[in-house]
Amino acid sequence: MGSDNPFQKLFAEAGIQGTGRFDQEGRELDPETGKPIEEVVLGYERRGGNKVVTTVRDIPEARSEEFLGYIKKAFGTGGNIQDGLLVIQGDRRAQLVRWFEKQGIRVRGNRD
Numbered sequence: 001m002g003s004d005n006p007f008q009k010l011f012a013e014a015g016i017q018g019t020g021r022f023d024q025e026g027r028e029l030d031p032e033t034g035k036p037i038e039e040v041v042l043g044y045e046r047r048g049g050n051k052v053v054t055t056v057r058d059i060p061e062a063r064s065e066e067f068l069g070y071i072k073k074a075f076g077t078g079g080n081i082q083d084g085l086l087v088i089q090g091d092r093r094a095q096l097v098r099w100f101e102k103q104g105i106r107v108r109g110n111r112d
Contacts (some may be wrong), residue, residue, distance in 0.1 A: 036062070040100055041109040042093055043085075054093050057109075071075040074099065 043055035059067050064081050071088060072079050075095055079088040088096070097107045 031049055035103055039108060040055050041104040042096060042111060044091065044093060044110045051089075054088045054091060054096060056088065056096065057084070059086060070094070071099070 004064055037060065040059060041057040043057065045053050045055060047053055056067075061084065064084075064086060068081060068086050071077075071086070071092075075088070075092055077089050077092060079086060081087070082092075093111055097111050100107050
């Protein structure tokens with residue numbers, strides 16, 4: 001919890017410590033920088049003939065595996081991490097835009 005949290009002293013006195021994972025607006029914080037994850041960049045590529053992948057850039061490295069797991073489970077698709085990019089099988093741009101925006105994260109790049 002940040003020092004600007006009006007309840008920090010009350011929580012400390014009660015022996016309650018926050019996870020530090022969310023800011024006051026409910027946005028999830030990057031564990032490396034302590035700042036909210038505000039934006040990701042989507043890409044779209046054709047690989048090996050007819051294979052299509054959607055890439056996601058600007059996910060903090062410490063959270064990449066976690067985000068990949070959520071995405072794979074939510075969309076029933078495969079994916080992996082290559083050179084810091086999340087590589088999701090298939091054209092999942094529209095679904096990812098909705099999913100990230102629901103998390104309060106802006107999406108740039110190739111949205112359609």
